[in-house]
Amino acid sequence: MPTKNHISTKWSGKMAFESTNPSGLNFTIDASPDDGGEGKGLRPKALMLSSLAGCSGLDVVSLIKKMKLEVDDFHIETIANLTEEHPKFYDAVTVEYHFHGKNLDEKKLQRAVDLSVEKYCGVMEMFRSFAKMDIQIRYHHT
């Protein structure tokens, strides 16, 4: 049986929308004041980048646990280039995986990132369809 995701996004006046999520949590989307909004919600296009980082980040954290790796801090920087003409989309995206810790196992962390990028992360797969992807790993030994 196929899996369907269904979300609802309702106009709540001016340039604001309320959107649902499979978590059961709702959230607000809004345009910036420059675009006629009030800046009281998340800007929608950049949610694509959080979706990408969140999807891959969850894979990596699962693998850190499974592989019993020691990592004190972990963050992902996602830097995307927006095309200049309408429709403006992300045509080149750099994803930097930053690991901090005293006992970073670089080889295994690389393996965890590779597994997410190449095998598990569906959002990464979607991004590869429209953007040139640049994957970077940075180890910060503390």
Place this chain on the structure above:
Amino acid sequence: MPTKNHISTKWSGKMAFESTNPSGLNFTIDASPDDGGEGKGLRPKALMLSSLAGCSGLDVVSLIKKMKLEVDDFHIETIANLTEEHPKFYDAVTVEYHFHGKNLDEKKLQRAVDLSVEKYCGVMEMFRSFAKMDIQIRYHHT
């Protein structure tokens, strides 16, 4: 000068992340309890669908204002099919634009949706790269 969007997504323990947004608002991403999370944040993959609906919704609301159309309520339903094998991605997406009102100008509302879908919405452009898109409009005359 090219426009870059840069967002940061930081692991905050267990399966939770804090992600930034160009609005300056941060938000939490979390896995479901079934996947080892606590369900205290938004699930990342479905953020793609909110990004799509929000991007196009903002276009349509701008055009409703510009065209001085009368619309009492407006919501977008986004129903996406997820593939079964890893990496699981959205391969078919239905976007339903629902307009409610007493004096709906169907022709102009159709035009507003068409302009977003075909010309302005960059997220729609990205989705077309990996998913079969089905665009529907529903008019609810009250």
